[in-house]
Amino acid sequence: MTDTNINLEDKANFSSPLGARDLYDFDEIIDRHNTGAVKIERCKALYGTDDVLPLWVADMDFRTPDFIIEAIRERCEHPILGYSMPPKEFYPTVIEWISEHHQWNIDRQWIGFLPGIVPGLSFSVQSLTSPGDEVIVQPPVYYPFFHVIKNNNRVLVNNPLKTVNGKFEMDFEDLEQKITSKTKLFILCSPHNPGGKVWNAESLKRLAEICSKHNITVVSDEIHADMVLEGYKHIPFATVSEEAAKISLTFMAPSKTFNMPGLISSSYIITNKEIRTKFVDFLESSELTGGNIFAYAATVAAFEKGNDWRKQMLEYVQGNIDFVVDFLKTNIPQITPMIPEASFLVWLNCQELGMETDDLFDFFAQKAGLGLNKGTIFGPGGEYHLRLNVACPRSILQKAMKQLKDAVTAP
Template sequence: MSIFNETVSRRKSQSFKWDQMEKIYNIPDASDILPMWVADMDFAAPKEVIEAIEKRLQHPVFGYSYVCDGCKDAIVQWFERRYNWTIDLQSILFHHGVVPAIASIIETFTAPGDKVAISTPVYPPFFNIPTAQGRVVEACDLVEKNGSYVFDFAALEETFKRGVRMYILCNPHNPAGVVWSREDLEQLVSLCIQYEVYLLSDEIHADIIFDNKKYVPILTVKDAEKAKIISCIAPTKTFNLAGIQAAMMVVPNSKLLAQLELNAQAHGQMALNAFASAAVQAAYSHGEAWLDKLISYLSINMAYVLKELNALEGISVTQPDGTYLLWIDYRQTGLSENDIMERLLTKGKLALEPGTKYGQAGEGFLRMNVACSLATVQEGVSRFKQALA
């Protein structure tokens, strides 16, 4: 666990998380604020990934490159080994990230004015990207139940009846950390088939799962082959490689695949860069032991935060099924979002994310990232308490 106990200084490293807080939170100086907001780990990548990039750097020519079969095989073997999901090599399309992939998918299969449905609270690009592309976002709130969330399928069906063209799924769910069951996913797929709705599934958080929960790839559920599904996967959240910019779209339907390839051509979208390809192959080939240790470490961090924050008056936190994110319920404090954010930033010197960033259904919540050393987590909890004191 020593590799995760180490606190790596990231200030002045062009870190979005650490060096952009003045801009994000509209404050003059964030040098004394602890960032526990954006979904970016403070852990060093697995040494095998670093070594693979260093090896590629030893060759001094950085011309055009392609994704080798070894990289593709590593991806396929990872999902086969861990999730019993057999991915056809020919169904994989590479992109520079899951968010850009989402933008490409929306642009390919919907038109301006089309309706795109989402289940809120949810990751902001799910509503920001369709809106920016001139689509109409139909938000159907998830139902909070015992500190977690469930689908309201009756409400979702009513939403689909209004002529929805595409639905965007987050599995595991960000920000609430729900790992959707096979039964939930089958019901969702059934609705998408019935109402001829495209299903875009963001599965970037799939590898970080706790307490014997099981991530179910959307493309493995009953009748998935009958639906119009595009699944987005990536090693970037798993191994902290967001700056490497690599993601994959898995598209078994050959007609959908051809349309996405045409969209890529229209935008001059190329394959992964040489360093991303090396990192992806190394991560999926050699990162399993590192990941298992990471999950154990994150479990310790989460247990600590839950114990400490649930002892505070008006605060409630539920253990998530997956992700390294905590969804903190502060509604019983009586504080408004502006009040608690002001307290956190000015009194606690702690940067968390306000719940309404994830839609109006997130009002009364905060998102905290605990993917950092236990010492940093302890400092963050101390600052949280100071903010509310």
């Protein structure tokens, strides 16, 4: 392993069940061609060329951890892949992980299987609101939030985030002004994508107070919860106050953290019986309650065996973030990254490069050979921005930064 910021002695001290030799190699370059990877397959359509370093879709270019592949392989040892229930350890394992990592003690009846968080967002819009109702989001935000509202004929209402000292903050004054008698749902991104913001208890409590006062249900998308970086702590929305628990649905998943989003495995947690009944009735009437046998096996393996891998992965990601931040500061000071507090996405403010957003996107693709997400797909506030995924081997990121520097400094 080269140039990571992980001290080898510290690594040897990880209490891995497989022993101290179990060091993971995040420097390994893995060819994802011919695997159907969205990150590769959609380059031509998006960037006009296949010849870009793809640093966009939010999955990792790291090997999916061995204990997950092993769990799937083990399940394949049985010759029948028939209709299956979740294994008996499935819910206890998920519940224990959430209790240990997020200090949230979940009753078994509050939690259930969800076939993907984005689908879950759409199910909540469909089950908890009616056509014409208003749903609030906080852009710039993960763009499928807009789709699940608009495609279900609900009215999208933006409560844009403010940038204060280089970090996102919620704008509660604007929120209160935007609420009407038609506002029924608020979709929260916590931690926030694309800003990597870990919301503090004060902001979440204030949000709960406002939404509770106006009878607005909050769907809290917490898919990035297990990727909080050193110095920060994820607080599940439902735990900040009694009213937050009463008005919310929480979605969590091991998929992003353990690089297995192609398996589709997530959970809903809903403490309020009335909301849970409406949501679960929708899932049941649409026959959406079951997962696949590999998702179940991988989830159990991730939560039972994954903590050391997760820690090593986050240290490597932090090293990648530090590398990009330092590189930009020294070589391309016109680009200002928002320093993430969670996850592996870096929100780049490129306004000082002096290009409109579309031109910026084309410049990155065609002149620098880099495929990033265009800021404006994340809604208002995304102008002049691009989102960079740093969950890749450091050598790829080094190459990417060099290409960017060459393009920016070219005569």
